[in-house]
Amino acid sequence: MFIDFLKTYFLADSDSSIGKGQKTFQQSALRILLALTICIFAISELHSLFAHSDIALIGLNTLYLSLLVGLLLLSNKYTKVTAVLFLLVLITTSILLLSLSNESYAEKYALVSLYSLPLITRLLFSFKASLAAMAFNLLPFCLIAIKNNDLEQIDTTSFYFQLLTFVTLNIGLPLAVSRIIQMLENNVSHMRLLYKKLNDNYAMYEEFFENTGTPTLLCDQKGKILKANQLARELLTGAEQHDFVDSSIIDWLTPVHETKKAFWQSSLVECTLKQKSDMYIEIRRVTLTQHGHYALHLHNNTQLYAIQQELESTQQTNSRLAHFDLLTLLPNHRHFCTQINQRIKEQDKHLTGAMFIIRISQFKLLNKQYGKDNANKVILNFAKTLQKKLSDQAIIGRLRGVKFACFVPLGQAYLIQKNLSTLIRSVLPNQIMVNGSRLNMDYQVGIAYYHTDGKNAEELLEHCEMALEYSTSTERLSYYNHNLENKLVEEHKLGLKLSSAVKNKEICIWLQPQVSPNGQICSFEALARWQNDGKFVPPTTFIKVAEKLGLLPLLAENLVRELVATLSEWHKEHIYTPVAFNLAGQELMNDTFFALLMALISDNPWLADMMELEITETSSVMTHPLIHKRLRSLSQYGYSIAIDDFGTGQASLGQLVDIPANILKIDRRFVSPLPGDQRHVDIVKSTIQLAESLGMKVIAEGIETKEQATLLAALGCNTLQGYYFAKPSPLSDWTAQDNAKAKELRMVY
Template identity: 55%
Template sequence: MLINFLKDFFLIKEEQLALHDKDTFRKSALRILLMTALFFGLAINLMTSIEAWRQDNFLIIAINLSFVLLTLFLIKASKHYSNKLSATFLISLLISSLLMIPLIQDNQTLKHGLVFLYTLPILSRLFFGVKASLIAMGFNVLTYTYIVSDFNISLLPKQYDLTLPNTDMAFHTVVFVFINIAIPLAISRIFYTLEANAKQMEVLNNKINRNNELYEEIFEHTGTATLLCNRNGQILKANRKATKLLGFNDSNQLEESFINRWLAPIGESKERYFWQSNASNCQLRSDDKIHIELHRSNLTTHGYYVMHLQNVTHLKAMRKVLDHTQERNSRLAKFDALTQLPNHSNFCQLVNQKITKGQEHKTGAMFIIRISQFKLLNKQFGQEKANQIIISFTRKLQENLSDKTITSRLRGVKFACFIPIGQTYLIQRNLSALIQSVLPPQLKLNGESINLEYHVGISYTPSDGTNAQELIEHCEMALENATSADRLAYYNHARETNLIEEYQLGTLLSEAIKQDEIHLWLQPQVSASGDIVSFEALARWQLSNGQYVSPVVFIRIAESLGLLPKLAENLVRELVSLLAVWHQEHIKTPVAINLAGQELMDDTFFALIMSLSADYTWLSEMLELEITETSSVMTNPLIHKRLKTLSQYGFSIAIDDFGTGQASLGQLIDIPANILKIDRRFVAPLPSDKRHLDIVKSTIEMANSLNMKVVAEGIETKDQAELLAALGCHTLQGYYFGKPTPVLEWTKNDNEKAKQLRMVF
């Protein structure tokens, strides 16, 4: 128990000895010195105090007591070691020694006592730096001078002389204890730490050497010619393969040189710091016929580059041969270079000849095949394998088709086929079955199975066209109508008419947007009590003949033509002008505006919203943004980022048509929405349809759990309104409460109607 206490006090337990910081061993050394001073000091002080008591010299007793108390105080204070504590200890020793000069008037005894000052340099070095030790050495020059000289100092009268008969022996004992016991023990504690440090350094050094050997072996056996360079292109290390590739026998000839001394960039890589590119094409400066491909990877921890070198001379030669072959094939004006199928012009010529002759069959069918999602295959397998897939598909298709079929590669992954048919295949179901039977659902490439999907556009001759050009055009139109659900689409004349009408309508729409002829109507949104709490702004377009175009139609056309951002810009400007007037009139009724997503992808439109928000600080409280969830771009990360920005600026974000579009639940995570709009298709069957009722109820419960406000649209009956209010729907909207009406209805007569239906704050 006592031994454990002493070990803990002197900090010499195993875990304490393992600590190599200087404060630990200095604290240990200080305690050793203090305890030595205390125990031996008590014995000496007791002896001298008894003699002083006999001589009625109470000053010595007081000095002895002060020494003991000071030592105890320093021992207690050593619990929290600091340089101040060590300095206090050394200064106490110095003052104690200097006090002997006036109080010990026996010169020989005084000199014996001053010898103790010789321990100051080593104690100063023990607890402080070399400077402190040098200062102590310099001071001891004075001590030495005084001791060896015959100079006698008498500063006080004789009655203050504290010399006792045994004082000389006491001084000898103190010097003996400190020099022979205390200081060696303290230094031993330090030496133990130094030895432990040395052993640890040796272990670490051995570990570093082993790791270095391991890394050397890994670097040497990377499997490729490898260089280690710094950012400036200086070669720090080269393995054997790299040394041999660059034409040397010894890597020392390369190290410390710069990479551009041995390699010269070519082609697109021809730049000053070509080694900093991910991949560079180079040639040896010593032999420009040797081409090397340089690939870089970062070592971010140290900021160095690992360079992998590959000799691609033979690949360059092969590519050159391939280029010549392709060049020769490109001169073959009538065939596709990759598949060797007739190209577009040759195909048209062959088909027209077949139609003109019409000897065996009077009818025929043309279909254009497009391989779906081929860009993904291209990205997954690379260009070379993608080409092999096309070639393999071509061969398989030709094997499945009859010899009478004319096949062509039009472009990319589009293939056209013309086949004479009999009456049986005039029935679309039969022709679809035939086409599906000849399309390979799966290909094998290098033992790997690749699944393929297709979209097909089909037209008949002579009903859909009497020449190849017409049939191809009509197949292309049909192909546009092919979907993932119905992958085979037939040309439809009525559909063509609709497309033409939509094209004409798109031209008018573009002009209408330029002339700002599309305006906003407002439809009220009410609370469960029937009070108007907000509006939804809806776009309306009236043609010059007075007819209105359905928003579903012109919004779809605007989206397909990329006109939505400009249209939304016009509508937002119109709406903000209205809100500015209402703000001045203290009409604080929010208005929601629909955004399909394409607008938020547009930098100009997003900048407009941010600019208006800065100009009108109240705008975020009055303008709500409804995001149409059916838009496919709503899953784009840029949309999510910009919506988060708008939300941070205080705008309310609503998810419109919830449950009908792109990954509804995912949108609740990605979009910072605080309003959820239940689509009319879920509201219309209420209250009779239990399935729709359960869906609406669970949607409201989910929205409430997410602290989102719920708006139900498409309410047309009182029963629907009462049911949705009872279910906890916050806001109601529909023809039952009010149809959309022009903005003028709400703003005429100094916004009279808007003021009446909403309290003015």
Template identity: 55%
Template sequence: MLLNFLKQFFVIDDAEHESGDPKSFRISALRILLSASLLVVSAFTLHSTLLLDGTDSAYLVTASGIGCSLLLILLLASSRNFDRHASLILMATIAVSGVVLVGFSEQSSSLQLGVILLYSLPLLTRLFYRFKVSLFFSVANLITLAMSLHLSQSVGSAALTSTTFSGLYAQLLVFALFNVALPMAISRLIKTLQRSINRLKELAKSINHHSDLYEEIFEHTGTPTLLCDKRGVIIKLNQKALDLFPSVACEAIEGTKINDWIASISDSSNRFFWQSNVSECVLKSNTKNFLEVHRSSLTTHGHYVLHLQDITHLRALTEELENTQQTNSRLAHFDSLTRLPNHQNFCNQVNHRIHNVSDYYTGAMFIIRISQFKLLNKQYGRDQANRVILNFSRTLQSRLSDKTISGRLRGVKFACFMPVGQTYLIQRNLRTLIKSVLPEQIRIGDDVLNIDYQIGVAYYQNEGETAEELLERCEMALEYSTSAERIAFFDQQLEAKLIQEHKLGLALGEAIKNKQIQLWLQPQVVSSGDIRSFEALARWQLEDGTFVSPIVFIKLAEELGLLPKLAENLLKQLVAVLEEWHAESIKTPIAFNLAGQELMNDVFFALMMSMTSERPWLSEMLELEITETSPVMTNPLIHKRLRALSQYGYSIAIDDFGTGQASMGQLIDIPANILKIDRRFVAPLPDDKRHLDIVKSTVQLARSLNMSVIAEGIETREQANLLIGLGCDTLQGYYFGKPSPISEWTCNQHEKAKQLRMVY
């Protein structure tokens, strides 16, 4: 009781500390000083009263003590409301008392007391006023120091030997302590405390702001929300959550457990359902009200935020949907047109069959694809084409045994799985069986159509395969069916080949991306043996040092659509070399192969045109060889772009003439001025007369069209002399020079390219 009173009186209770008000600090310091002073003065007055000797000086001292005590009591009483006035009076009283004692007292003890009172003024004033006021009293005390030193000397050194101020250094030390060190230390402390208080106020304001913000977010989450601890005790809930429990106060829910209000129905044995991510529950007060509880963890406090979603209507819709799905289950598992099992249902039936049969069970899975169905669809329309599919499925089902499972995968693809004996494990016998069940003709109205198929077959021999794996193998085999051999069988070698091609395709994509495919040059010579030009050939060397055949990776790039990017990289590499040769006055052209797919690509064609416009000399140094075997070479867009390049001055050669698409037609549509005789016509020379006649006729045809002729694949002197005699303008082959890296022709400042040595 007394302790609380003292805390409140001296303003040192917790409430005053938390407020951080500077006025509270001043009042507290003032009351402490006044109380201490009152105790000292009261004790002095009481002591003086007891020792009264009847003299006037004794009565004067006692009266002064009583006056000072009354003044201190008055200042204590007014310290809360008039703290600044009270502190000012206290400081003035101390200052006046000090001055009187120093200036008018003749006793050394009074002199010492006066000096102490004056020296205490800088420290005491700093408690109530700014540092400048304290500094003023510190400077003023220089006068006090001087007077003290003067008076001490006048009294005599012998009398002052045992006193506190008996030495000059002692007085200087006391002066420095009371007037410099302590005021500055207290000033620093007060400044630090003020900054800390201001910082704490800012933090408290920020915390209150965030607390209000979180309260608002929690209240307006949009869903009923609870906050609970790990034991399931509800800490807080928002208004939407409270609305789920009508006529129940918030205080009645907070502090109780969730199990008192909500029960889990998804896992009735789980007493801690709120710790699950999602749990389906029901209100205990209304079992027809279903909730879905979604949990979010608060890692800082280890509490859970539970969002309650009312799913009563959703549950009713789900039940209705389940009834509808049961009604339409047949449509979900069967093709709507043919009523055959769809892909998923077909796989399920096959898997059920092969997982529930005895050992040594063998079967055959095959996919049937109706060829050229798009033409039928375009010619007869979609409805009639659907009749073809329907008639085919009915005919197929009628010819298959009851033990065969059949289904429609998608479009014009059908799948069948049939058990087979040892006889049909022979591919020839199984091929005959499959052909016997497939209808060769289908009637559409009055028309009878011949139907062609492509079929991929895979065997099942009780090795644990699934229907999905068998279908995938059938798809692999189907890709290798041809117009000549329409039924293709899957085997491990085919799978390995497909995997190898896939890996090679991935590696090719990376090689093109990283520009790892390089250009090699093979010389093309005239009859004298001098090099007339070069042919640029692409070479791809793997990390193990082996080379991939250009025939393989060029075809693969064409299938993967990578050919335009590959040609772009090689063309940039070649043009960079031609720029150096042009600067060195090396006037030897280089032929660059195009397969047709590149010229169909707008980006590549735009690159060629931009290079040509920036380098007018490029058409004289770069020859274009068109691979005539490419199917797209008959496209009118190719012909249009080749004519544009020809107008810019490019020489265009038809490569592999006589082996590709509509060779004679190409001579009309393509503005070519060079014919290249393929190596397959040159290799049998000079012994094969038939090939010799073909070469002669090709040379004569080129002469009649005013075209130059290049023969490639020359490997012997006899072949070279024969072709020179037939009138070939340019010769190319291993006999004259094998392809070599382009760096061999550019090293040593293009020394080899400048020399252009004779071949023989």
């Protein structure tokens, strides 16, 4: 303790001298000089007491001793003042000894004190002050030399000794010490510069370490944590922010797998947090070659690990994702084919079976009406129902979208199409629950037999697709036969020609008259006719192809523009007989065609009396809310809306509520059995009464006999149409020679 006190007191906190500079050094030197001087006077005091010296000398000694002790105490606060006083004491003492004492030893002590003055001055003050002290000492040196000369005491040896002492103490030592101090000051300045650079580098290192962007630890080879950035502290300790100093990595992390060496020495290792075992942290090691320490970068892989665990638990690894549908977990197209081909290979000699593709009808409309999430629920529920109802021997797969494929091993009884159709219908759910609501389901199925229609999965699927193309709303189940391929090829060729015909406007309008009960023509129905290679293609054929190819909107636009041009001429000629134009529904879903209808009646208000729109009720899109909305808009603009083929659709009565129609057309299938079939008579009669109650006009089509016409007129049918009155004829027949034929039919008023 005492030694530490002396070290601190006399060295004046030398450890921080780089920061405090010259002042600290001078304070330390002053204290040491004062302490040495006090020791000398204290020894002298003791000697005087034991030697029974003169009391005056003892008193003077005591006075100096007290003065020096006071200066030592004063040096704690006033270093410069104390240094000046100390020099004055030395100078005063030395001068007094030289002037008052005749003792030779006193003169020597005085000269030594004076000659040491430059050295002490250099230690306590600057180099210039030391030079001043050197110059000051020339005076006593000369005085002593003159004094000895006057006393004729010239001793060459003594003089040279005195000169040597003067030069050594007064000049040599101060200059040498000055050189040493200058060198030390230069070193201190250099160290200060190095210290500043070190601090700058350290600050830069600190900033870089803190802002690496990843949690980072610095540790030694034994795993002791030397430093951790903020991200690492937050990752390992959370909000508590524990101190990492003197802790080890094993205090915070535990390796998931055992390693032969310390886990922090591995290049890459997976660990868990000790305080939170469900947090997974990946450690990547970087070795600092200069120091041998390790920089450990930590990555929180908890979420990734959870995903991997979930994939493993549900057996949906990357290999499975390549073979199974993500939504239903059924085999996808490739894996489905692989499983079937493997089954065929294993049981080729004894296996009989059938493959069928199921397509959920109207699914696009369901998707738009109920949203994607609910549509996915429909697919998922359907897949689960299919798996539940089919046997374990069946192979089920999801091809794409709303298409599912099934391969079912068959017994002898189900080789008959009727039995197989019954089996397929039994496994297809009629309704599916979605968010608590029951949704009616419709399907189209294409079927092919193994061996007969294909030898492997790929051939069977291809032939099922062909059969699926020929399924209809009435014949939902379609079986493959070899003629289908030829039909598909012909249909493809027909589609190419039809596309060209639509673009070149080669499809013409024909008109079929509609008459009142008295036989007078009161309106027309516009019909599309196409002549290909000199032969007329049935409208039911090319309209179906146009619908598949998406050509209906363009075809309807061409025909409407041609019809409106003719109606414009009739309007100028005061021919006021309206023309009904057929729409299948796909046209109204087209924004461009709908905008065209709106623009035509806006520019030509008289079209409200001249053009009617017939909506085919059997069209699959006619139940879509957008169709109903657009029909209401067209009706509000003035168009007359007619429901064509009434009674053959899927929601006939519902159409009367949802569609703003004012005309009802009775389909030919209800008219053709008249008048012999009483049931059909009752159906037609009730339909006419229903229309009258709703304030709707009724048109019966397909009339081929006088009896049918007479009966329908008697039942109250407003308008009659059929071959009995007139067959369709080209529009040009009615417009030729300045609309001469139209004028002959008394359509001018």
